[in-house]
Amino acid sequence: MLEDFRFYASYDFWRMANRIRIGIVGGGLAGITVAVVLLKHPHVDVQVYxxxxxxxxxxxxxxxxxxxxxxxxxxxxxxxxxxxxxxxAVEIDAARLVIGSGL
Structure with missing residues (x-):
């Protein structure tokens, strides 16, 4: 029983020590979307600034x-x-034509 506890305690310590900490600067559309995606991963800590x-x-x-x-x-x-x-939201049909020449 004690050995099982030691295993889980060491596993939890290892898991917490190997977490990835990510800071996202900006809580706009892109920042919040990235935070939502990253929070799906249990080994990632996310802070939005x-x-x-x-x-x-x-x-x-x-x-x-x-x-x-x-x-x-x-x-x-x-x-x-x-x-x-x-x-x-309003759905519109749109077309975009881009014509370029040279560099």
């Missing part, structure tokens, strides 16, 4: 491409549906 005293709406709009929505769905499966139903 944000200078704003609270989170609030800024009144700005953002555009999310179809690939961005797919990536967001992989990270947070319910996020795309929540955006569509709770954020006032």
């Amino acid at each position: 944000e200078s704003a005293p609270n989170f609030m709406e800024r009144g700005a709009g953002i555009g999310l491409s179809p690939l961005t929505l797919e990536a967001l769905d992989d990270i947070i499966p319910s996020a795309v549906e929540l955006l569509k139903t709770n954020s006032g």
